[in-house]
Amino acid sequence: MLPAARHQAIVDAVQRERVVRVSDLAQQLGVSLMTVRRDIEQLEEGGKLERIHGGAKLPGDASAYEPGFEQKSTQLTAEKRAIAVEAAGLVQEGMAVGLSAGTTTWALAKELAGGPRITVVTNSVRIADLFHHAASSGSARYASTVILIGGERTPSDALVGPIATGALKQLHLDILFLGVHGMDAQAGFTTPNLLEAETDRAFVAAARRTVVLADHTKWGMLGISSIAALDDVDEVISDAGLGADARRILGETTKLRVVVPA
Known part of the structure; x- marks a missing residue:
């Protein structure tokens, strides 16, 4: 998968789930944990998401988000x-x-x-x-x-x-x-x-x-x-x-x- 496609898939996952794990993304995308971490860093620089320990979330505070x-x-x-x-x-x-x-x-x-x-x-x-x-x-x-x-x-x-x-x-x-x-x-x-x-x-x-x-x-x-x-x-x-x-x-x-x- 090309980097641009991976980035879009990660952004889509964050928008859908609000909070995502690096390990889950790596498994879904078929890439290494390091690759996902680099992608998340690049997406954070572009304001698309925010890094958290072990994953990423929507920009801003998602700590009050409660899934059903x-x-x-x-x-x-x-x-x-x-x-x-x-x-x-x-x-x-x-x-x-x-x-x-x-x-x-x-x-x-x-x-x-x-x-x-x-x-x-x-x-x-x-x-x-x-x-x-x-x-x-x-x-x-x-x-x-x-x-x-x-x-x-x-x-x-x-x-x-x-x-x-x-x-x-x-x-x-x-x-x-x-x-x-x-x-x-x-x-x-x-x-x-x-x-x-x-x-x-x-x-x-x-x-x-x-x-x-x-x-x-x-x-x-x-x-x-x-x-x-x-x-x-x-x-x-x-x-x-x-x-x-x-x-x-x-x-x-x-x-x-x-x-x-x-």
């Missing part, structure tokens, strides 16, 4: 399922389990919907619906109790805000599985939604144990608001695409589990 659930649910499905299977092994009968909103926690909900019998607390409309359909269709071996907290609905179908936060302050969870928009050595775990960050912080405060579920593309992504520092959570479950620097930093601050997609 449908868009995110079709990405990295094998990685998300592998993370979900690993996380499901941490759940035992009778637990009070928190599931924050997100496509990876939704993948975990699919693993848990058939049993064991647990109490699920979630701010995700999608996750609550999944458990409801599993119980009503008879596909669930055990019917779990599902508590859907209220609040204002976000583009990713999360319920957030003062009502959600107030409800979580009354609850106690054995384990929380937390989905995040980004992971960063300085900013920690972040989200593009200010109200969702507040609600997620209430989730963390309510839980004895917090496990972040995040595929490798979340490293280096930066949302506008921090949820927690890296060392504020107990574990992170990610996939084998996670880079060496990310593994080192996460391994030094929390327990890291890396899974290999099937």
Whole structure:
């Protein structure tokens, strides 16, 4: 592919996705990571995009951009399922389990919907619906109790805000599985939604144990608001695409589990 064609493909991807990863672009274009980085540098000089750690975004601040659930649910499905299977092994009968909103926690909900019998607390409309359909269709071996907290609905179908936060302050969870928009050595775990960050912080405060579920593309992504520092959570479950620097930093601050997609 000629440089001009590559540049146009990169610009199109940034305009479509708002934020793109160097590794994804290299795979899509069939070129090296170094080639993509040089292309991004040239495009930044021309004002077409802005470089970020590990990728590029639209010029200006895209840290508050929040993609919808449908868009995110079709990405990295094998990685998300592998993370979900690993996380499901941490759940035992009778637990009070928190599931924050997100496509990876939704993948975990699919693993848990058939049993064991647990109490699920979630701010995700999608996750609550999944458990409801599993119980009503008879596909669930055990019917779990599902508590859907209220609040204002976000583009990713999360319920957030003062009502959600107030409800979580009354609850106690054995384990929380937390989905995040980004992971960063300085900013920690972040989200593009200010109200969702507040609600997620209430989730963390309510839980004895917090496990972040995040595929490798979340490293280096930066949302506008921090949820927690890296060392504020107990574990992170990610996939084998996670880079060496990310593994080192996460391994030094929390327990890291890396899974290999099937």
